[in-house]
Amino acid sequence: WRSWRQHTLRPLLCLGAALLLLNVSVGSVKLGLGRLGPHYATQIGSAELFAGGDIFPSGHTANAVVTWGILAYLATTPRARRYLSALSAVVALGVGLTTVYLGTHWLSDVLLGWAAGLLILLALPWCEPVIALAEARILALRDRLGERLRDRRRLVPSLPVASGGPRPGYHPPRPAAADEPVRETVGVARRTPATRAPATRGAGG
Template sequence: MLPSISRRHALLFGLVGLLYLAVVLAILYDSPLVDLDWSLQQLRPYRQWPGALPYLDIWVIAGQRGPTAIAACLWLGWRCYRSHSARPLLVMGMALLLLNVTVGGVKILTGRLGPHYAHYVGSPELFSGGSIFPSGHTANAVVTWGVLAYLAIRWRRTGAALAALTAASIGLTTVYLGTHWISDVFAGWAAGALVLLSLPLAEPAVAALDRRVLAAWHREGRFARPAPAAPRPRPAA
């Protein structure tokens, strides 16, 4: 049975879902959003400040799943050890699984080519064997840094703001570098946000897995809390 969520949460989930669907339909039906894609691509912003390209390439790495997921999971593994709970890693694993399934599925279905491989000006470049829509960099940045904010014990609002700024800047940087259309980034933001909004619904499954993992670890003698020290005998008066 799914847990209950607030009306505000449900409304936000619905609005983000509609936004995601609107972007997908706008690409499929060759709307003015595709014209905006081409207008930005023809500006070739990466040629304006070529000296900044190496630094921007490094910054975009913060949106790649491999480096960010490894760094985040190392930190969350430490959190698991300190809290005697597998929940931090299980939440991240659940989020990355949802991300891979949902974003990967849309990438396969749309088959969109990126700006550097586009064939015809004004074409949405769909079903051409590409894998650019939605932006995986952007969606991964939303999910990875968003999960860290979701799991934060203190400074959660600050963490959420930093996660949002990081995801926004990484998405826009991919447009500047010419590796993504702006519509890819819009869809990536929405796709990542939907994964984050789905996490509260997955909490019962995470809790059940956490209990099983902890039971297995305790059977193997791991994560066992140290026994309290025996009281010292008082000296005779």
């Protein structure tokens, strides 16, 4: 909606860059530490690290921070930025605590998920030059493709239509085959009413 209203690709590119950074950073830590969740815990009091899990940090929490925080990042007025920041904080807080309540994450997973999401949002200003360059190249490519399409339309020749050509819906007669007898067309003479000679008045009339 923001891209459509402002006629720019920056909001979409900012969201794409944030999600790319989030998946690369959080995904790498998840696979590197391999922590098990509460449902798969095997030892009381153990951190359950390097056991083949993928829950640390909480990806749901970090994703909520980035997805909703990007709205505040793209806000154009201070008032909208304050409201959207509060909204994103409430949503991210609710998502993180819900995962703890459901037993899918430890509290430390959620804390690091919040921190990871905030770090991604803080790193977005450093990505602005790359985002601006990508937008310029995409728009330039769009303009080149549009120009080529217009050139092709200009090069397509238009067939001239003769003034004495056949009328729309006219179908020419089918030529007779070699073994087909030729039928003669008998014309019907048009009858015209006889014209009456004007009556002449007699001398005594």
